[in-house]
Amino acid sequence: MGAVVGTLTMQTKQRRPSREIMHLSFSFPSPADKTDDELEMTMVCHRPEGLDQLEAQTNFSKQELQILYRGFKNECPSGVVNEETFKHIYAQFFPHGDASMYAHYLFNAFDTTNNGSIKFKDFVMGLSILLRGTLREKLEWTFHLYDINRDGYINREEMTEIVRAIYDMMGKYTYPALKGDVPQQHVDAFFQKMDKNKDGVVTLEEFVIACQEDETMMRSMQLFENVM
Numbered sequence: 001m002g003a004v005v006g007t008l009t010m011q012t013k014q015r016r017p018s019r020e021i022m023h024l025s026f027s028f029p030s031p032a033d034k035t036d037d038e039l040e041m042t043m044v045c046h047r048p049e050g051l052d053q054l055e056a057q058t059n060f061s062k063q064e065l066q067i068l069y070r071g072f073k074n075e076c077p078s079g080v081v082n083e084e085t086f087k088h089i090y091a092q093f094f095p096h097g098d099a100s101m102y103a104h105y106l107f108n109a110f111d112t113t114n115n116g117s118i119k120f121k122d123f124v125m126g127l128s129i130l131l132r133g134t135l136r137e138k139l140e141w142t143f144h145l146y147d148i149n150r151d152g153y154i155n156r157e158e159m160t161e162i163v164r165a166i167y168d169m170m171g172k173y174t175y176p177a178l179k180g181d182v183p184q185q186h187v188d189a190f191f192q193k194m195d196k197n198k199d200g201v202v203t204l205e206e207f208v209i210a211c212q213e214d215e216t217m218m219r220s221m222q223l224f225e226n227v228m
Contacts (some may be wrong), residue, residue: 013143024035051065053061054121054124057125057128058124058125058128058132059128059131059132059133060128060132065124068120068123068124068127069120072120072123075089079119079120080117080118080119081117081118081119081123082116082117083103083104083107083116086103086106086107086118087099087100087103087104087107090102090103090106091103094169094170096170096171097168097169097170097171098168098169098171099168099169100194101161101164101165101168101169101184102162102165102168102169104165105145105148105161105165108147108148109141109144109145110122110123110126111128112126126141129141130186131135135212135221136208137210138213138221139207139212140204140208142207142211143204143207144210145162146158146159146162147196147206148161149161151202152203153201153202153203154194154201154202154207155200155201155202156187156191156200159190159191160183160184160187162203163183163190164183165189167182168184190202193214194206194207194210196209196210201213
């Protein structure tokens with residue numbers, strides 16, 4: 001996920017920064033297969049919000065929401081995704097690594113109600129921010145992903161866990177190869193750039209300002225504008 005790992009500036013072999021976001025949309029049916037009306041939205045155990053309401057709350061059109069819903073329902077007929085299902089779906093796109101821990105953190109970022117499941121509304125609200133949100137919204141979402149314990153700060157332990165999860169996920173395609181001090185070097189670089197007042201933690205404002213000053217991060221954000 002380019003927007004998520006952009007601040008770490010990890011290099012991987014021939015990987016498109018927006019690829020993981022595309023995968024998060026599950027299996028898109030073709031536009032020709034989209035629903036003709038909203039009746040299909042009532043055919044799962046956990047009915048999502050109406051299309052009109054979701055259209056007003058997100059940056060997607062009604063047609064885009066229909067397509068997203070079809071893909072979501074194909075993977076999750078019950079209308080909700082639990083963590084194990086999410087991990088299984090995400091792991092398919094990283095066959096050479098172990099994506100379980102990264103998927104765990106990503107799942108928690110989408111599970112805004114902390115109830116252990118992601119409904120369609122949770123999914124499209126997060127996806128709307130990542131694909132169509134303002135720069136500030138995208139950076140805030142990424143910050144909350146890194147803020148594992150949700151205390152409003154990113155500390156070194158949290159950043160180390162995220163870095164290791166990314167390396168595990170990338171597997172043999174990680175460059176440079178994972179060695180003893182490589183994750184710590186990335187964490188040190190992160191805090192050197194982000195922790196402006198050197199108090200050992202990164203606040204949301206520090207994170208936003210540092211990212212806005214980073215050309216690589218800004219280019220990564222721009223790539224998301226044409227994903228859908």
